[in-house]
Amino acid sequence: xxxxxxxxxxxxxxxxxxxxxxxxxxxxxxxxxxxxxxxxxxxxxxxxxxxxxxxxxxxxxxxxxxxxxxxxxxxxxxxxxxxxxxxxxxxxxxxxxxxxxxxxxxxxxxxxxxxxxxxxxxxxxxxxxxxxxxxxxxxxxxxxxxxxxxxxxxxxxxxxxxxxxxxxxxxxxxxxxxxxxxxxxxxxxxxxxxxxxxxxxxxxxxxxxxxxxxxxxxxxxxxxxxxxxxxxxxxxxxxxxxxxxxxxxxxxxxxxxxxxxxxxxxxxxxxxxxxxxxxxxxxxxxxxxxxxxxxxxxxxxxxxxx
Amino acid sequence: xxxxxxxxxxxxxxxxxxxxxxxxxxxxxxxxxxxxxxxxxxxxxxxxxxxxxxxxxxxxxxxxxxxxxxxxxxxxxxxxxxxxxxxxxxxxxxxxxxxxxxxxxxxxxxxxxxxxxxxxxxxxxxxxxxxxxxxxxxxxxxxxxxxxxxxxxxxxxxxxxxxxxxxxxxxxxxxxxxxxxxxxxxxxxxxxxxxxxxxxxxxxxxxxxxxxxxxxxxxxxxxxxxxxxxxxxxxxxxxxxxxxxxxxxxxxxxxxxxxxxxxxxxxxxxxxxxxxxxxxxxxxxxxxxxxxxxxxxxxxxxxxxxxxxxxxxxxxxxxxxxxxxxxxxxxxxxxxxxxxxxxxxxxxxxxxxxxxxxxxxxxx
Numbered sequence: 001x002x003x004x005x006x007x008x009x010x011x012x013x014x015x016x017x018x019x020x021x022x023x024x025x026x027x028x029x030x031x032x033x034x035x036x037x038x039x040x041x042x043x044x045x046x047x048x049x050x051x052x053x054x055x056x057x058x059x060x061x062x063x064x065x066x067x068x069x070x071x072x073x074x075x076x077x078x079x080x081x082x083x084x085x086x087x088x089x090x091x092x093x094x095x096x097x098x099x100x101x102x103x104x105x106x107x108x109x110x111x112x113x114x115x116x117x118x119x120x121x122x123x124x125x126x127x128x129x130x131x132x133x134x135x136x137x138x139x140x141x142x143x144x145x146x147x148x149x150x151x152x153x154x155x156x157x158x159x160x161x162x163x164x165x166x167x168x169x170x171x172x173x174x175x176x177x178x179x180x181x182x183x184x185x186x187x188x189x190x191x192x193x194x195x196x197x198x199x200x201x202x203x204x205x206x207x208x209x210x211x212x213x214x215x216x217x218x219x220x221x222x223x224x225x226x227x228x229x230x231x232x233x234x235x236x237x238x239x240x241x242x243x244x245x246x247x248x249x250x251x252x253x254x255x256x257x258x259x260x261x262x263x264x265x266x267x268x269x270x271x272x273x274x275x276x277x278x279x280x281x282x283x284x285x286x287x288x289x290x291x292x293x294x295x296x297x298x299x300x301x302x303x304x305x306x
Numbered sequence: 307x308x309x310x311x312x313x314x315x316x317x318x319x320x321x322x323x324x325x326x327x328x329x330x331x332x333x334x335x336x337x338x339x340x341x342x343x344x345x346x347x348x349x350x351x352x353x354x355x356x357x358x359x360x361x362x363x364x365x366x367x368x369x370x371x372x373x374x375x376x377x378x379x380x381x382x383x384x385x386x387x388x389x390x391x392x393x394x395x396x397x398x399x400x401x402x403x404x405x406x407x408x409x410x411x412x413x414x415x416x417x418x419x420x421x422x423x424x425x426x427x428x429x430x431x432x433x434x435x436x437x438x439x440x441x442x443x444x445x446x447x448x449x450x451x452x453x454x455x456x457x458x459x460x461x462x463x464x465x466x467x468x469x470x471x472x473x474x475x476x477x478x479x480x481x482x483x484x485x486x487x488x489x490x491x492x493x494x495x496x497x498x499x500x501x502x503x504x505x506x507x508x509x510x511x512x513x514x515x516x517x518x519x520x521x522x523x524x525x526x527x528x529x530x531x532x533x534x535x536x537x538x539x540x541x542x543x544x545x546x547x548x549x550x551x552x553x554x555x556x557x558x559x560x561x562x563x564x565x566x567x568x569x570x571x572x573x574x575x576x577x578x579x580x581x582x583x584x585x586x587x588x589x590x591x592x593x594x595x596x597x598x599x600x601x602x603x604x605x606x607x608x609x610x611x612x613x614x615x616x617x618x619x620x621x622x623x624x625x626x627x628x629x630x631x632x633x634x635x636x637x638x639x640x641x642x643x644x645x646x647x648x649x650x651x652x653x654x655x656x657x658x659x660x661x662x663x664x665x666x667x668x669x670x
Contacts, residue, residue: 005463005496010518018511108347115349116531116554121539214506214532219347219380221506258515262465262496264665269471269499 009138019251021205023150025229028201035194036174036297040096043226044103049074049203050210051107054217063122074203075196082195108219158240174295177302235284237293250280341399342377345406352529352549357405360568383408391416395423401579443592445481446622447564449629452485455523457611462492465516467526468499471669473657480661481629506532551601563601594623635662
């Protein structure tokens with residue numbers, strides 16, 4: 001056992017990278033659920049975003065365009081969910097699960113000829129002075145743009161829900177859609193926008209995996225991250241900063257357990273492998289004891305005639 | 307009641323007639339139906355892709371007019387594979403190759419149900435009257451890899467991405483370690499177990515972690531090219547192709563590879579089914595038989611190291627040298643092989659212990 005081989009700065013830096021995909025997807029799902037819609041299709045939208053982004057980045061040579069395409073791809077797929085649940089009034093749980101299965105199949109089909117191809121590399125945002133600060137520079141200022149986009153999204157979501165008028169309307173729709181309707185808000189349209197935002201975020205998260213973290217395309221490469229994102233939202237009591245905490249916790253334990261294994265620590269590898277899931281859920285369950293936050297209309301179908 | 311029984315009997319008769327018909331048709335066509343079960347997608351760039359390419363080569367060699375290839379990819383190890391094989395057997399496959407360790411017991415079960423169908427299971431050890439086991443001595447390739455790794459490392463830290471704790475993987479770690487240590491006594495192995503054969507995101511994370519901890523050579527027993535991508539990004543780190551050549555990453559970070567070459571075996575076994583000479587057996591072939599190939603060693607490796615690695619390869623191929631030759635001790639310091647003693651296949655087949663010098667423990 002040799003802890004000296006674990007460099008805390010590099011550990012924290014890889015924590016930021018490992019948590020970004022799940023963070024971006026979770027923050028999108030948070031907005032969707034705040035609007036009272038439960039979309040279980042996060043995994044499907046992520047993997048679709050991953051392949052859309054990959055295809056566009058490879059054909060155009062621009063990672064930035066790739067991320068844009070990923071967001072569009074995820075949003076388009078989520079529109080399908082929107083049409084089913086908001087217009088056709090289908091069951092949200094079933095539609096969401098179907099969306100995941102559909103997304104996994106669709107992405108495998110689209111990705112047939114993209115296996116084994118290397119995407120253009122995304123430049124790191126090397127801030128001249130900041131990145132030279134010892135320790136902090138390595139931890140905070142030597143990442144790709146998307147890491148900061150993720151954190152900025154959390155801050156923006158928090159501010160949007162707390163201070164913006166539109167954020168309050170969104171929450172009203174999620175808490176009591178009949179009342180919001182009575183006040184003259186178009187519940188279906190607001191929910192559609194939230195669903196699209198959630199899809200775009202999931203797509204971005206997926207593309208982060210296929211374009212930066214791995215980077216290559218393989219079928220089913222998101223490997224269940226979408227489900228973790230869903231769990232994070234619930235256990236974080238629908239609070240943006242707690243989602244960030246949960247994502248860091250998950251990413252942190254993931255890289256920590258790999259580091260501990262590599263350092264030859266005497267804990268059996270089996271326990272280390274399951275630890276990210278166990279610890280993240282445990283901590284967030286304990287934190288969610290205050291039971292605040294679940295939008296009252298979550299998962300309920302709305303029709304103006306009711 | 308009587309009527310029902312009669313309907314049932316009629317139905318049964320129809321099925322019997324149909325079966326006879328289809329068998330007749332098969333005989334008339336005289337095409338041998340060959341089934342393959344893959345654990346990953348056929349374009350994973352590694353394990354499953356190489357099985358599939360070998361299968362295609364087999365079809366090409368024997369002739370499309372004589373064999374028909376059916377396959378199923380992404381079949382999970384366990385009960386699902388039993389269903390997939392049963393389905394193939396019902397569809398009239400004459401021989402079925404199940405190409406992952408975890409298909410062993412399911413294959414045995416299905417083989418029991420279809421005594422007329424031949425089964426071939428890769429990398430396992432169980433056999434029956436109509437089920438063979440075949441495997442490759444990948445540890446021979448690992449010995450060559452370990453030699454290159456030990457010579458190439460500057461930091462003396464070699465990272466190893468291990469997949470699932472079964473003897474084959476443990477054997478590979480031991481073989482690589484013994485030979486790295488032989489050429490570089492200061493070498494240290496850092497091992498990460500991922501409990502999966504293929505998960506690019508996890509493989510990438512593991513490779514990055516190992517690199518963060520100072521490894522400048524990454525060995526992998528997982529099937530995707532993600533670790534090589536991570537090595538490339540980090541710079542100054544080398545790796546090896548696994549199962550496939552992974553030549554996209556040559557000349558560096560991929561400096562060599564272990565290639566599975568199953569085609570000659572598949573050709574001979576399918577031909578054996580066709581001429582009726584098929585018999586159950588258990589084979590374990592290595593570099594000498596051509597089942598294990600060493601991919602081109604690139605120019606990123608100095609000439610003398612390359613020569614040393616190739617000499618090792620030739621010595622193993624000719625049978626002059628065995629990668630597990632004593633004196634060797636187990637991790638706990640107890641004696642395993644005496645001076646000059648060579649490990650027997652039985653011990654190797656069930657190897658679940660590390661040799662002396664490796665840190666950590668084998669997950670049980």
